[in-house]
Amino acid sequence: MADIKVIFGSTTGNTENAANIIAKELGGKAISAADARPEDFNADILILGSSTWGVGEIQDDWIGGLAMLNDCDLKDKIVALFGEGDQMGFGDTFVDAVGTLYQKVTERGAKVIGRWSAEGYKHGSSTAEINGEFVGLALDEDNESELTFERIRKWCGRLKSEAGL
Numbered sequence: 001m002a003d004i005k006v007i008f009g010s011t012t013g014n015t016e017n018a019a020n021i022i023a024k025e026l027g028g029k030a031i032s033a034a035d036a037r038p039e040d041f042n043a044d045i046l047i048l049g050s051s052t053w054g055v056g057e058i059q060d061d062w063i064g065g066l067a068m069l070n071d072c073d074l075k076d077k078i079v080a081l082f083g084e085g086d087q088m089g090f091g092d093t094f095v096d097a098v099g100t101l102y103q104k105v106t107e108r109g110a111k112v113i114g115r116w117s118a119e120g121y122k123h124g125s126s127t128a129e130i131n132g133e134f135v136g137l138a139l140d141e142d143n144e145s146e147l148t149f150e151r152i153r154k155w156c157g158r159l160k161s162e163a164g165l
């Protein structure tokens with residue numbers, strides 16, 4: 001069985017809840033980025049999540065985690081990304097932390113799976129969006145909490161087929 005780690009940064013618990021659901025759906029383990037050890041980043045499949053704070057900043061628990069990612073060889077590693085944001089309140093930096101994670105892992109050679117259509121979202125711009133798609137799952141507890149569970153379920157189904165799980 002593949003070793004799947006879901007590493008998340010969360011301040012008020014929204015990304016943590018999403019991480020726990022994702023871990024359950026995929027049979028993986030959810031770990032706070034604040035508690036992650038370097039070996040956690042060696043999992044067969046890495047699922048990284050963060051909420052966005054400030055104006056487009058990655059959540060604070062990721063500060064150490066980003067440094068650990070710098071020391072990882074992610075060449076050809078399967079990575080999927082997700083994040084929580086607020087498309088109405090922060091429409092110009094919606095889920096930008098996912099864009100930050102994307103930049104970091106692709107620089108290190110990762111193969112990112114689990115892109116997600118940006119159709120239907122009402123944000124203006126996001127560093128996590130490329131050609132009408134988010135580079136990972138965009139969740140918005142502040143405005144669309146009723147969609148979260150179904151979005152996660154659907155996304156996890158796609159990850160399973162893309163990663164051959």
Ligand SMILES: Cc1cc2nc3c(=O)[nH]c(=O)nc-3n(C[C@H](O)[C@H](O)[C@H](O)COP(=O)(O)O)c2cc1C
Nearest residue numbers: 010011012013014015051052056085086090094095
């Ligand atoms: C002060 C503040 C700044 C925020 N900045 C952003 C932002 O730049 N972009 C965004 O998409 N969401 C932003 N948000 C929304 C949070 O990311 C959102 O509430 C998220 O669900 C929090 O998740 P967490 O509980 O996992 O930390 C901000 C929220 C607050 C209160």
